[in-house]
Amino acid sequence: xxxxxxxxxxxxxxxxxxxxxxxxxxxxxxxxxxxxxxxxxxxxxxxxxxxxxxxxxxxxxxxxxxxxxxxxxxxxxxxxxxxxxxxxxxxxxxxxxxxxxxxxxxxxxxxxxxxxxxxxxxxxxxxxxxxxxxxxxxxxxxxxxxxxxxxxxxxxxxxxxxxxxxxxxxxxxxxxxxxxxxxxxxxxxxxxxxxxxxxxxxxxxxxxxxxxxxxxxxxxxxxxxxxxxxxxxxxxxxxxxxxxxxxxxxxxxxxxxxxxxxxxxxxxxxxxxxxxxxxxxxxxxxxxxxxxxxxxxxxxxxxxxxxxxxxxxxxxxxxxxxxxxxxxxxxxxxxxxxxxxxxxxxxxxxxxxxxxxxxxxxxxxxxxxxxxxxxxxxxxxxxxxxxxxxxxxxxxxxxxxxx
Ligand code: HAM
Numbered sequence: 170x171x172x173x174x175x176x177x178x179x180x181x182x183x184x185x186x187x188x189x190x191x192x193x194x195x196x197x198x199x200x201x202x203x204x205x206x207x208x209x210x211x212x213x214x215x216x217x218x219x220x221x222x223x224x225x226x227x228x229x230x231x232x233x234x235x236x237x238x239x240x241x242x243x244x245x246x247x248x249x250x251x252x253x254x255x256x257x258x259x260x261x262x263x264x265x266x267x268x269x270x271x272x273x274x275x276x277x278x279x280x281x282x283x284x285x286x287x288x289x290x291x292x293x294x295x296x297x298x299x300x301x302x303x304x305x306x307x308x309x310x311x312x313x314x315x316x317x318x319x320x321x322x323x324x325x326x327x328x329x330x331x332x333x334x335x336x337x338x339x340x341x342x343x344x345x346x347x348x349x350x351x352x353x354x355x356x357x358x359x360x361x362x363x364x365x366x367x368x369x370x371x372x373x374x375x376x377x378x379x380x381x382x383x384x385x386x387x388x389x390x391x392x393x394x395x396x397x398x399x400x401x402x403x404x405x406x407x408x409x410x411x412x413x414x415x416x417x418x419x420x421x422x423x424x425x426x427x428x429x430x431x432x433x434x435x436x437x438x439x440x441x442x443x444x445x446x447x448x449x450x451x452x453x454x455x456x457x458x459x460x461x462x463x464x465x466x467x468x469x470x471x472x473x474x475x476x477x478x479x480x481x482x483x484x485x486x487x488x489x490x491x492x493x494x495x496x497x498x499x500x501x502x503x504x505x506x507x508x509x510x511x512x513x514x515x516x517x518x519x520x521x522x523x524x525x526x527x528x529x530x531x532x533x534x535x536x537x538x539x540x541x542x543x544x545x546x547x548x549x550x551x552x553x554x555x556x557x558x559x560x561x562x563x564x565x566x567x568x569x570x571x572x
Contacts, residue, residue: 356379
């Protein structure tokens with residue numbers, strides 16, 4: 170028997186209902202915020218992610234599904250959605266056109282991680298990217314959108330917030346941090362020694378307990394922001410306060426992708442185990458220019474659909490549509506015709522086998538139909554159909570033409 174690959178799941182039955190319910194809810198809300206759908210390829214040039222997400226990140230350094238295609242191109246399955254959307258934005262010359270461009274997307278992402286609960290190798294994200302607005306109100310609006318989506322799905326959460334500074338204050342802070350870590354370098358883990366070379370601020374979210382204890386007194390990013398970043402950060406907090414959105418400041422929140430500056434945020438759930446991040450995002454004002462476009466401010470987020478599916482409170486199921494059945498073989502071809510017509514406006518299930526009434530009623534109940542409509546030999550003779558409303562428990566026999 171051939172099974173699916175490790176960390177790659179099928180989505181069907183109940184899971185599929187949750188999956189589509191989430192996508193539909195998130196789509197409706199993203200559209201209310203003025204975002205438009207974008208679809209980018211699953212496969213991109215590896216260089217896009219190396220330059221976009223950053224070679225020092227685990228995602229690019231260790232987790233990419235990278236290979237040479239038959240034409241000798243170095244390609245990989247997308248590990249995240251932002252870099253592809255930025256590429257499309259530049260390729261379509263929207264950077265040169267100026268103005269504001271807002272996109273949402275959903276689809277599969279691939280990371281060769283060690284699979285565990287909540288951590289897959291193929292998983293799905295719902296994400297949004299906004300280009301052209303350098304106002305912190307847009308950052309707040311991203312956070313409010315995630316908040317609205319989670320609320321609509323009945324998902325409790327905590328919001329963690331940080332500012333990663335800009336090209337003025339970040340390099341100065343980085344120097345300070347390197348100076349601090351250098352003093353304890355002989356005691357920190359090998360990963361942190363490597364991070365000091367590649368991307369020093371990533372030491373802050375090291376999961377090693379010894380490192381965390383050593384960094385307890387490390388200089389904090391938000392105490393080292395330039396006046397502009399500091400202003401933006403306090404404005405953001407004020408907007409969130411005014412809109413009753415609770416947050417925690419997490420000075421160690423640096424995000425696993427290298428493109429962020431200023432606002433960084435993560436939504437976490439305490440109900441799904443150790444892989445608790447359900448959404449993450451922030452501002453990435455330098456990425457468009459970094460990928461050879463015209464400098465354009467940008468901000469966005471992505472939500473992990475599989476993690477959210479565990480938490481979604483589904484609305485109560487209501488009975489919909491028809492179940493149509495025959496009690497005699499002769500009525501089957503008529504049933505097919507009726508079903509075909511009825512499906513123009515309604516959801517219809519039907520069985521290709523003639524059965525007794527009890528069996529049909531049971532089947533109608535199983536598919537959650539509102540009406541069970543049956544043709545037996547009497548109905549066939551009189552060109553009528555027996556219909557039971559399974560919600561109100563009423564029944565009647567009506568002419569086929571009225572049905
Ligand atoms: P990210 O934090 O890497 O951000 O991923 C966003 C969400 O995807 C996570 O919060 C998590 O729920 C889900 N996720 C990530 N990895 C896995 C996995 N292996 N298995 C299951 N779920 C996972 C990004 O990808 C950025 N592109 C977000 C962004 C958009 N920033 C700006 N715009």
